[in-house]
Amino acid sequence: MGVIDEVKQRTDIVEVVGQYATLTKAGRTFRALCPFHSEKHASFFVYPEQQSWHCFGACNTGGDVFSFIMKKQGIDFGDALRLLAQRAGVVIPSRFEPEAGGEEKQRLFQINQAAAQYFHNLLLNSSDGEKARNYLASRGFSAKTIADFQLGFSLNSWEALKEYLMERGYTDGELLTAGLVVEAEGGKSHDRFRNRLIFPIFDTQGRIAGFGARVLDDSLPKYVNSPQTPIFDKSGILYGIDKAKSAIRQQEMAVIVEGYMDVITAHQSGFDNVVASMGTSVTEKQVSTLKKLTGNMALALDADAAGEEAMLRGVAHENALGAEVKVVIMPGGRDPDDVIKEDTQVWQKLLEDAIPVVDYTFNMVTSELDLSRARDKRLAVDKLLPIIDGMKDIVRKAHYLQKLARLVEVSEKNLEAELARNKSGRVRHRAGEPKPEAVADALHPLMSSSLEEYSLALLLQHPELKGSGQELSPGYFENSENREIFVAWQKTDDLSSLKKELDIAIHEHLERLLAKSIINTQIEQKYNFCTLRLQEEFYKSLERKRQAIFALEVETKGTGADVARLKEEGIEPSVQLGEVFAQQGQRRSGIKGVRNELGKQK
């Protein structure tokens, strides 16, 4: 048995959820006010028999104990697994621990922690720190904010920090590796941060990975940051991510700003889902970190030249990673820090008015052109068509193709033809028509083993299903480990990047799926069958959950008000399932024969 299964077996979802919500036993279920959204009537249910949960209210989602902890704590699958394993007393083999052998890294985190405390203490208590205190007060930062972000101050000295840390047993070499000192002539070293306001930069797990430092006067450079170190990856880290991750998950939106001040002001004003890129360009690594929390992002960057380049990169990220990126248009060269301080409602409005990055790009490109002229139409197509070509989602692709067609007054067909000309040789292979009996034979394992796992194994082992597989919903996979793998599969192109995307704790499960034996025939039929069965199972499971509630409402002497309310919200047994089947009717009839065969075998 794998570690994931063992943890599941030894964990009772009722106990776990009970730590975060007040559960009331209700028939075969437990009921509570949803711990993820605020509500007056309890629409959150826990199902001990299935070891699952579901919110029929605003969340309209559910899952297993892992997804509950992930959502509640704002952590990823690996961390949820480690947390639940510890709780259940399951020892996770060390090969599943991230950064095995990371003693050097642990030591570097310790050094940074010690340095941060030193800087923080100087800011709060030293006489030299007074100008920094005044500066922060003038920016309107509260004592709580300064403590939360562990802001600090470095003395105007070459060796103050170095001496302090070496007295505590850290070596010159370690300080150099941590980037806290710089090498000077003659092999000597001195403090990197002098006479500056200090911003510790925390990683996703809340450890101090590096520092940013700002001058308090007009001297240059205005900002100095830690260099690249074994624990500080400048291109991947986001300032404020440790404090923003829960809010990002909950609000399903990450707002990306440029600087430290923007983040701190935003958080102090209650906008907790804000992080900073710490540079004008948002990197792919940063987007991919955020993508683990939400697919929706808004860029609130300076609209200067560098900003525009950053926006274009936003398009690239959106296309490459399947994130939905919007642009917050800042009025007249102002930054979020100023805007939020002046009026939080203006900021809120700017966020609401954010426009999709592709539309923004369309505006940018066409604003410089005169689209009544043939030459400018050509330019617009040359610039915008490649962006459309990069889109993976066919609906989005069609939408923007239409938009471009209207703009340049060229038919969509002609634009499509141009796209097709640009990529000759990429012809999609179609499998021949199979015989139902053979499919049924091959599908036999499906009836005994888990449908989710079979479907995933099929996708993993057959890259040609990549295109069709995008249409499946992650929600069809109720087991978090399967859902994790599916979501990672959707956004990666090969096995090695898939593995990189996944927490190491799931690798064992992934290997098992890759090793699953699937007879290598009629793959497309098998895929179609799996799709239908997954949908069917999804809705059936939902239906079972609903019925458990309805049975309950009828049993209890209640006035029926709850039943009426559930019905109002569209939670009515059978209707939705019926609709799904009706919609799927055509596709279902296509493989009816296969299903009958399987029914007999069962």
Ligand SMILES: [Zn+2]
């Ligand atoms: Zn809810």
